[in-house]
Amino acid sequence: MSFWRPIQAARAPAVPTMRPDAVRFHFPQAFLWGAATSAHQVEGGNTNNDWSAWEEGGHVLVSAGAACDHFHRFREDFDLAQGLLHNAHRFSLEWSRIEPEEGRFSDEGLQHYRDVIEALHARAIEPIATIHHYTIPRWLAAKGGWECGDIERYFIRYVERVVAAYGDRVRWWITLNEPVVQVFKGWLIGQWPPGRVGDYPRALQVIRRMLRAHVLAYHTIHERRGDAMVSVAKHCLAFTPNRPSNPFDRISTAFRDFLFNNLFLEALHTGRLALPGQFFERLPFGRTLDFIGMNYYTRDFVRNTGFNLPGFVGLSGTLENERRIGKRNDLGWEVYPEGLGHFLRSFRRYKLPLLITENGIPTSDEDDRWGFIYMHLWQVMRAMAAGIPVVGYLYWSLLDNYEWVDGFHAKFGLIGVRFASQERIVRPSGRWLAQVIENRSL
Ligand code: FCB
Numbered sequence: 521m522s523f524w525r526p527i528q529a530a531r532a533p534a535v536p537t538m539r540p541d542a543v544r545f546h547f548p549q550a551f552l553w554g555a556a557t558s559a560h561q562v563e564g565g566n567t568n569n570d571w572s573a574w575e576e577g578g579h580v581l582v583s584a585g586a587a588c589d590h591f592h593r594f595r596e597d598f599d600l601a602q603g604l605l606h607n608a609h610r611f612s613l614e615w616s617r618i619e620p621e622e623g624r625f626s627d628e629g630l631q632h633y634r635d636v637i638e639a640l641h642a643r644a645i646e647p648i649a650t651i652h653h654y655t656i657p658r659w660l661a662a663k664g665g666w667e668c669g670d671i672e673r674y675f676i677r678y679v680e681r682v683v684a685a686y687g688d689r690v691r692w693w694i695t696l697n698e699p700v701v702q703v704f705k706g707w708l709i710g711q712w713p714p715g716r717v718g719d720y721p722r723a724l725q726v727i728r729r730m731l732r733a734h735v736l737a738y739h740t741i742h743e744r745r746g747d748a749m750v751s752v753a754k755h756c757l758a759f760t761p762n763r764p765s766n767p768f769d770r771i772s773t774a775f776r777d778f779l780f781n782n783l784f785l786e787a788l789h790t791g792r793l794a795l796p797g798q799f800f801e802r803l804p805f806g807r808t809l810d811f812i813g814m815n816y817y818t819r820d821f822v823r824n825t826g827f828n829l830p831g832f833v834g835l836s837g838t839l840e841n842e843r844r845i846g847k848r849n850d851l852g853w854e855v856y857p858e859g860l861g862h863f864l865r866s867f868r869r870y871k872l873p874l875l876i877t878e879n880g881i882p883t884s885d886e887d888d889r890w891g892f893i894y895m896h897l898w899q900v901m902r903a904m905a906a907g908i909p910v911v912g913y914l915y916w917s918l919l920d921n922y923e924w925v926d927g928f929h930a931k932f933g934l935i936g937v938r939f940a941s942q943e944r945i946v947r948p949s950g951r952w953l954a955q956v957i958e959n960r961s962l
Contacts, residue, residue: 552912758859880916
């Protein structure tokens with residue numbers, strides 16, 4: 521007998537019987553598909569906010585400058601999004617354009633976002649508006665920004681204006697983008713304005729103000745529009761103990777998880793505030809989330825560094841975990857899709873719709889980008905098949921853009937941008953995602 525046997529001669533395996541759960545998964549017809557951006561990162565010409573002052577202060581290598589010139593090119597960019605079959609788009613309102621000086625609201629600034637919103641509707645793209653995506657006007661920064669006792673009043677006055685201007689045309693609202701990240705970068709590690717380092721007392725005070733600002737905004741929006749869907753875009757960062765068997769690393773990991781991932785949502789969900797020294801203080805008006813906006817990118821390892829508050833918050837970063845990390849993106853963040861699945865399962869307890877408001881990868885390799893999207897969508901699909909109410913997926917970002925301190929080399933876009941000429945190049949992964957949208961299946 522010959523050692524070689526033709527493949528046909530091998531016995532075919534029995535065909536498994538089709539079970540209902542083996543039926544191909546389809547995303548619902550109403551699923552929101554699209555991408556996200558933020559004003560300072562794409563518009564260009566934003567020189568009247570605290571981040572531009574930060575750029576002038578030399579805290580970053582490059583400034584946003586003209587960015588993607590999306591301020592002038594938003595219609596063409598939305599044409600491309602429509603061509604990629606997006607039916608939703610998340611963008612942010614730039615406060616410094618709308619209220620360039622204290623108490624002076626600019627018709628031109630207000631009109632601009634009206635045009636943006638109408639341009640989206642004209643392309644059957646659902647607008648999802650972020651009210652505050654990190655930047656504040658310079659006049660407010662000069663008063664101390666989030667450290668200023670009056671910020672809630674200023675914020676609400678601004679919210680009233682934008683809701684009056686767009687409430688008829690915008691149903692989906694994000695009040696704050698990643699408040700915990702903003703406080704971490706601005707008050708604990710000093711990388712972002714106002715550049716404070718290890719200032720825990722102020723950090724907690726700012727978090728508390730942001731919580732209250734959200735609550736006030738929530739009610740302001742709902743007074744205008746009963747069917748509004750309001751949330752924050754919550755940054756979700758998966759954590760793993762740096763030394764898995766070390767009890768202190770494990771405690772720090774749990775503590776960080778609570779501080780970074782849970783505290784803010786729990787406070788808004790329960791209407792109670794649990795900050796050190798402020799346990800169980802009631803927020804003014806009960807529950808204020810209609811859905812949960814989730815931004816998910818990566819995981820961090822946590823190492824305890826001592827027996828005090830900063831020590832238990834611990835050091836993050838990959839530290840000696842090089843060997844445990846597989847793929848990284850161009851900014852060095854681990855690609856860890858399981859983390860998204862973890863958060864989707866864990867947020868099930870809120871019994872609210874979950875919207876992925878950001879998920880993306882900076883890379884110059886389209887196989888990596890598509891692998892990233894596919895693996896994260898796989899997690900979404902599994903969660904939905906298990907009954908978790910995910911209502912949409914917004915990729916970060918529509919365009920390559922200005923990535924804060926990392927400048928322009930991080931290529932996040934479904935659409936590449938040649939910044940010198942402002943030319944747009946639709947990337948293969950943008951088209952592959954369009955196929956998934958079309959088939960409603962991976
Ligand atoms: C998120 C921010 C967004 C962008 C991405 C990469 O944390 O919300 O502005 O910078 O990260």
